[in-house]
Amino acid sequence: MHKFSLALLFLLLIPCVLLARLSTRHSSVSIHRELRPASAVQPVTICSGATVVILGETPVFTPTVYTWEVLLQGNNWVNAPGINSTADYLSSALLNASSADIMFDIRRKIISGNTVAYDSFYEVTVQSSPPIVNNSITSPATTDFCLSGTPATLTGSTPIGGNGNFVYRWQSSTDNINFTTITGATTKDYTPSLISTTTYYRRSVSAGNCVVPGISNTITILIVPPVSNNNITAPPITIFCAAGDPGAIIGSAASGGNGTYAYQWQSSTNNTSFINIPGANTKDYTPQTVNATTYYRRSATSGSCTVPVLSNTVTIAIASAIADNTITAPTIGNFCMSGDPANITGSTPSGGDGAYAYQWQSSSDNTNFTDISGANTKDYNPQTIGTTTYYRRSVTSGTCAVPVLSNTVTIVIASAIADNTITAPNIISFCVTGDPANMIGSTPSGGDGTYVYQWQSSTNNTTFTDISGASTKDYNPTAINVTTYYRRSITSGTCAVPVFSNTVTIVIASAIADNTITAPTISNFCVTGDPANISGSIPSGGNGTYAYQWQSSTNNTSFTDISGANTKDYNPQAINVTTYYRRSVTSGTCAVPVLSNTVTIVIASAIAENTLTAPTVSSFCVTGDPANIAGSTPSGGDGTYAYQWQSSTNNTSFTDISGGNTKDYNPQAISTTTYYRRLVTSGSCATFTLSNVVVINVLSTPTTPTLITPLNVTIKLGSSTTLSVDAQPGMIYKWYDSATKSTLLFTGSTFVTPALGTSSTFYVESSNGLCSSAGLGMAQVKIEPPFADIYVPNAFTPNGDGQNDEVHVHGELIKTLGFYVYSQWGELLFTTTDKNRGWDGTYKGKLQPLGVYIYTLRATMNDGQQINKKGTITLLQ
Secondary structure: OHHHHHHHHHHHHHHHHOOEEEEOOOOEEEEOOOOOOHHHEEEEEEEOOOOOEEOOOOOOOOOOEEEEEEEEOOOEEEEOOOOOOOOOEEHHHOOOOOOOEEEEEEEEEEEEOOEEEEEEEEEEEEEOOOOOEOOOEEOOOOOEEEOOEOOOOEEEOOOEOOOOOOEEEEEEEOOOOOOEEOOOOOOOOEOOOOEOOOEEEEEEEEOOOOOOOEEOOOEEEEEEOOOEOOOEEOOOOOEEEOOEOOOOEEEOOOEOOOOOOEEEEEEEOOOOOOEEOOOOOOOOEOOOOEOOOEEEEEEEEEOOEEEEEEOOOEEEEEEOOOEOOOEEOOOOOEEEOOEOOOOEEEOOOEOOOOOOEEEEEEEOOOOOOEEOOOOOOOOEOOOOEOOOEEEEEEEEEOOEEEEEEOOOEEEEEEEEEEOOOEEOOOOOEEEOOEOOOOEEEOOOEEEOOOOEEEEEEEOOOOOOEEOOOOOOOOEOOOOEOOOEEEEEEEEEOOEEEEEEOOOEEEEEEOOOEOOOEEOOOOOEEEOOEOOOOEEEOOOEOOOOOOEEEEEEEOOOOOOEEOOOOOOOOEOOOOEOOOEEEEEEEEEOOEEEEEEOOOEEEEEEEEEEOOOEEOOOOOEEEOOEOOOOEEEOOOEEEOOOOEEEEEEEOOOOOOEEOOOOOOOOEOOOOEOOOEEEEEEEEEOOEEEEEEOOOEEEEEEOOOOOOOEOOOOEEEEOOOOOOEEEEOOOOOOEEEEEOOOOOOOEEEEOOEEEOOOOOOOEEEEEEEEOOOOEOOOOEEEEEEEOOOOOOOEOOOEEOOOOOOOOOOEOOEOOOEEEEEEEEEOOOOOEEEEEOOOOOOEOOEEOOEEOOOEEEEEEEEEEEOOOOEEEEEEEEEEOO
C-alpha cells in the first residue's frame, strides 16, 4: 500500500512540475536540467518503486543539512519525493505507472551555515512495470481418471501487461502447495503427458525485468485408484428343494475409486449370462424366492472408474421337486360288507436326488392318515378289511425332506341298505280326483352310496306293480280318481336284493253339488236398506256333513267372508251400497269351496251434483229479462232424473214454476229481484234434492244527491274549497265540471276542488253501480271581486292528467306581463309575455326533474301600477 501511495503521489506531481522529454534513442522521457558538465552526471537505471541507494558524493565541506532535489519543468529544482534529507537517497519513491521509461535528473543540496553547494548529480531511468493480468487457464473436458490418464490440452488465455513479451512457464504439483516448473512447457497452452497420481497445474507468465510474474488459477487432474475389495458372502442356507427364499447376500464395503460406489447386483441361471436385477443397487442384496438354481454377483463402479468390477459368485441351488408319485387301484375296488383287495401298484418317482424312501399310509376318513407298519416298498398289497379304507404313498428324496403324497386309492366296503322310508305329501285326501304332491323318499344308507330306485303302486294294497319311469329318490304321482297305495324298492351296487319302504295311501272322495241361494222379495233400496232373509238349498256330495260360509262383495269380483254367517240361510244387515251375496260349501276332504249363485241387493246412491250457474248478466236496472240459468247433470239415483224449477222474491218462500221441468231454465222478464232453484228426484230416491240458489237483482233509480255544503261558495283567487253530499249507504258519488258530465273530476262523497283562478260550477251524481240518479246536484264556487294583486301557485303537477299541468301567473287586472322561470343554477328555462300561457315543466321539449325552480315576473296593471315579484315553484308529479 505504501508503494502504491507513493506512486500515486508522484504521478500526480509529474504533469504539474516535471519537464519531460522524449528520447528517440531510448524511447524514454527525460527531465530537462540546468547545464552542467556532462562528466558530472551519473546514470542509474531502476525499476519503478525499487529500493536502490543512490550514493551521495563526498562533500567538499561538512554539511549540516542534506536535501535531495529533482529538476522540474522550467529548470526549477524542488525537493525529491520520499526521504530526501539523508546523505544518500532511496529510489523507492521514484515511480512509473506509464507504459514507457521515465528519466529523472536529481542532485543533492548541502548546507553548512550560509554555505550552499550542489553535488551528486544523477540521471535516473525508471523503467515501466504494468502488472500482468488476464492470466487464466481452462480445464480439458475430462479431469477425472481411474488409475492413470492422459489429460487433453490445458488452454491458457492471452495475458495483458508487462512489456508485452510474455514468457510462459507451466508448473505442476502433487499437493497443490509445492509447484515445480515443467521442463519444456513454455507455450501458451499445455498438453500433459500420462499421469498416475492426482496432479495440479498452473501457468506462470513474465514480461520484462520489472514485472512480477503472474500466476494463473489451478486446474486439478484427479487420478483415483481402481475399485477393489468387491466381495460377497453367501447366506447360511444355499440349497433348497423345488423353491427357496434365500437370506441376505452380504457385500463387502468396496475400496478405491472416489469413495462413492455404485452397486448393481446381477443374476444368472447358467453362471455365464448375467443380467442386472432391477432395483438391486445397495451394498447387500436379499434375493426373492427362486425355483431354479441361480447365480448371483455384484458389480461396482466409482466415479471415473466406470468399468464395472465384478465380485465373486454366490450359488443358490434348487433341487427339482419330487414328481410322478402316483398309485393305481386294483381292478376290484368295491366290496359288500368286507373284502380283500389285490395289489396297489406305485409308479417310480422323479426329482429329488434319485434315491427315494417310501411310506404307505391308510385312513378310514380320508383325512387322518397313519403309517402302515412295514409298508416301505414301491407297491403295497392290503390285508382284508371290513370298512371303507383310503390308501396313499409318501415319498422323500435327499434334501426334499418334506414328504410328497401320492393320489389316494379308495377300497369301498358297502354296508347293508337301510333307511328306506317314504313320506306322504301334506294332502292325502282329494274330492272326485286328485293330483298328489311329491312323495319324499329318504336318502338310504348302506350299499355303495349309489342307489337304484323303483316306485310301485296298488289299488288293493296287496298286488303292487312297478310304475314306469318312477326311478328317482322321490316320486310325484300323476292325477288319480281312485284310492291308491304307493311304496319304493332299492338296490345298491353289489347289494342287489331289493329293500321295500313303508306304504303311503292317497284317498279320493265324491264332489259337492246342489248349492243354490234365493233372493228376498225386495232387492232394491235408495241410499240404504235392510234386506230380508236369503234362503240356501241343502247340498249333496262330500261326506254328508257341510260347512257353510256366506260371502259378500261390493264389486261382484272380490268377495270376503261374512263373520258369523255359517248357517244354511243368511239374513243380511242394513247396507248403504249395492252388495252381492253368495254361499260357499265344503265337506270333509272336499276342502275346495263350492260356490253358489250370486244374489244382488241394489243400493242407489243419493242424488248429488245438483248445481245451477247464473247467467252472465244477473243485475238489471228497474227491469230485466235474464238469460238461461244452466243446471248441471246430477249424479246418483237410478240415472233418470225428474226436475222442478222454483222461484221466490224473498229467498224464503219458493213456489213451483209452471212448466219448469227441464234441466235448464230461461226466466221471463222481471221487475223485482227474484231467486231461483231446482229440485231433482230419481227412481226410488223420491225426496227432492235442492240445488244452490241463483239471484237475479233488479235495482231502482237512485235519487238526486243532496249537497251538505252551501250551493254557492265564495273563495279567494287561487284557493280551493271542500264540497260534500249527504252520503247514502251503497251509493257512489261522481263529481263533474259540467252538466254534460264531460270530465269526471272525483269519485266520493267529499270533493276538494283544485286551486281556482276563476269562478266555477261543479256537478255531482249518485249511482248504485248500475243505475244513476236522474238529476245532478250543483254547487257554485265564486272568486272574490278582482283585485290588483298577482298570484303564482307554489307547486304544480305536469303529469298529463289535465289537472295543474301548467303553472300560470294569475291576476285579473294585468295589462302587460313578463314571466321568467329559472333552474336553481340560474339557467333560463321558460319565458312568456302572454298571461294566458303557463310553463308546462319542460325545457327544449324535455320534462325537467322534480325540484324547486325560481321565477321572476314584471307586470303592468290596468291602472299603470308596476309590479315586480320573485318566488319559487315546486315541480311535483
